[in-house]
Amino acid sequence: MNKDILKNTTKRLSASPKGILAIDESTNTCNKRFEKLGVETTEEKRREYRELLVTAKDIEKYISGYICFDETVRQSTKDGKKFTEILKSKGIEVGIKVDTGTKDFGNIAGDKITEGLENLSTRLDEYKNMGATFAKWRAIYNISEVTPSEENIKANAESFAKYALLCQEHDIVPIVEPEVLIDGEHSIEKCYEITAKNLDIVFSTLKLAGVFIPGIILKTSMVIAGKSFSRQSTPEEVAEMTLKCLKENVPSGIGGIVFLSGGQEDEQATQNLNAMHIKGELPWPLTFSYGRAIQNPALKSWAKNPADVALAQKLLVEAAERNSLASVGKYK
Ligand code: 13P
Numbered sequence: 001m002n003k004d005i006l007k008n009t010t011k012r013l014s015a016s017p018k019g020i021l022a023i024d025e026s027t028n029t030c031n032k033r034f035e036k037l038g039v040e041t042t043e044e045k046r047r048e049y050r051e052l053l054v055t056a057k058d059i060e061k062y063i064s065g066y067i068c069f070d071e072t073v074r075q076s077t078k079d080g081k082k083f084t085e086i087l088k089s090k091g092i093e094v095g096i097k098v099d100t101g102t103k104d105f106g107n108i109a110g111d112k113i114t115e116g117l118e119n120l121s122t123r124l125d126e127y128k129n130m131g132a133t134f135a136k137w138r139a140i141y142n143i144s145e146v147t148p149s150e151e152n153i154k155a156n157a158e159s160f161a162k163y164a165l166l167c168q169e170h171d172i173v174p175i176v177e178p179e180v181l182i183d184g185e186h187s188i189e190k191c192y193e194i195t196a197k198n199l200d201i202v203f204s205t206l207k208l209a210g211v212f213i214p215g216i217i218l219k220t221s222m223v224i225a226g227k228s229f230s231r232q233s234t235p236e237e238v239a240e241m242t243l244k245c246l247k248e249n250v251p252s253g254i255g256g257i258v259f260l261s262g263g264q265e266d267e268q269a270t271q272n273l274n275a276m277h278i279k280g281e282l283p284w285p286l287t288f289s290y291g292r293a294i295q296n297p298a299l300k301s302w303a304k305n306p307a308d309v310a311l312a313q314k315l316l317v318e319a320a321e322r323n324s325l326a327s328v329g330k331y332k
Contacts, residue, residue, distance in 0.1 A: 001168045006215025009133050009173045010255025013093055013217060014285035017324045018064040020175075020258055022291035023053050024097035024136065027071060037303035047075045052302060053295070054083045056313040062320035065093035067136050067175070067289070073127065084131045095134040095175070096127045098163070102140055105155060110147035113155055114139045117162055124170040136219065137163045138177040143186045143194055143226065157202045161209035168212055173255065175289070177219035178202055182263050184226035188233045192223045192241050199249035207251075217256045219289050220246070222272055227263065235268075239275035247283065256285040261293035266319070269293040270326045277329030287327040294319045 013020060025033065030049075031041040039045055050072045066087055073096055076082045084094050099116035114137065124135070139156040141148040160176050167174035180195050199220070207213065223241040225233045233241075246257060261269040273288055288294075298316035305311070325331040 001212060001215075002171050003212055003215060005171045006168060006173055006212060007255065009093065010215060010217055013064050013134060013173065014256030014258075014287060015064055016285065016287070017328045018062055019288035019290070019320075019323055019327055020065045020067060020095070021053070021059075021063045021294055021320065022067045022136075022260070022289055023050060023072065023295070024067040024069045024095075025291065026069060026097075026101065030069075033299065034303070037300065039303045043071070046071065048078075048306070049299070049302060050075060050083065051077050052298070052309050052312055053316065054086050056316050059317050059320055060090040060092050062317070062324035063092060065095050065134060067095040067097055067134075069097055073130055073132070088131055093133045094131045095136060096132045097136045097138070098123060098127070098167075099137040105152050106149065108146055108149050108152070110142040110144050111149055111152040112140050112142070113152065114159055117159060120163065120166050121170075124166060124172060128170055128172060132172060134173040134175060134217070135163075135167050136175040136177055138179055138219075141178065141180045141194065141198060143180065143184050143190060148194065148198070153198050153201050154205070157205035160202055161205050161211055164206060164211045164216055165209055168215055173215060173217060174211075175217045175219045175258070176202065176206070177260065178221075179260055179262060180221045182221065182224060182227050185228045186226040187229055188223060188225040188237060188241055191225065192245055195221070195223050196245050196249050199245070203249065203251060213251050214253050214255050216254065217258060218250060218254060219258045219260055221262050222259055222264075224264070224272070235271040235275035238272045239279060242272075243276055243279060243282070246286075250284065252283040254284050256287070258287050258289035261288075261290040264293065266293045266296050270322050270331055273323065274326035274329055274331040277327065288323045290323060294323060
């Protein structure tokens, strides 16, 4: 483990006013989004769409790293340039999602455990040779009367620790992504309680396992009311509760914190991040790592008119720019 390499990578990834773009939807998830918009679900269509995302001009002004899926990290443009080489030539860090998805955990419906530790060391060697400097592992938590159970939180935390250590042994920065899902009828207070408990367990497990905390990035969900709750949270409420939760449960020496958009409306995700930065100085770099909240306008436009790649790329870069402004509290 080379701590300087890890720290320098987290610094480049969290450089203000940039954020990370997630384009690591699994084939299944990508196909579902394509189907909704009437796009053919072939490997070539996925490649064509990802080419648009990777080659967008000037995106590097707002984006420090792209998180890719295994299929994407191996793909090239129509005229044969490797996506990874294009990203590197723009100074964008190449990231790779390395978990292989979730499965049911234990006997309580709704608890999920993330898989992907098998062969992880070999896969990391390969991704490193392709130029990856960071990785991502996502666990999900459903909020209900009985979930997530403490055993489930602990089991996911153990996997985060094993994954993070393996990444760091390869000098690859691990993004640790515990996502408390926004689906459900829970209040913002309930989301706070679960997020706080989970982060507390995740960080004590990481520390105990010897993970180098300045060499990781936390990718978290915001503290926010469930989508079906009767009263939706305002940006001020989200900002206040999220910052309190992070200040109380995340070590101040962490390499950086980024947010997923997690099914929030695009504008809402931007406003919420902006509201956090209006509140003043923070103890860690705090920015976005959105997938949908940045890709949505571009994907819809391209699905409707695949020939107009320039328009889709313009919409993508504009969405990245809006979130870049929010990451310094200057979004209006
Ligand atoms: P969303 O912003 O669409 O939630 O995607 C981010 C991500 O990487 C989820 O794992």
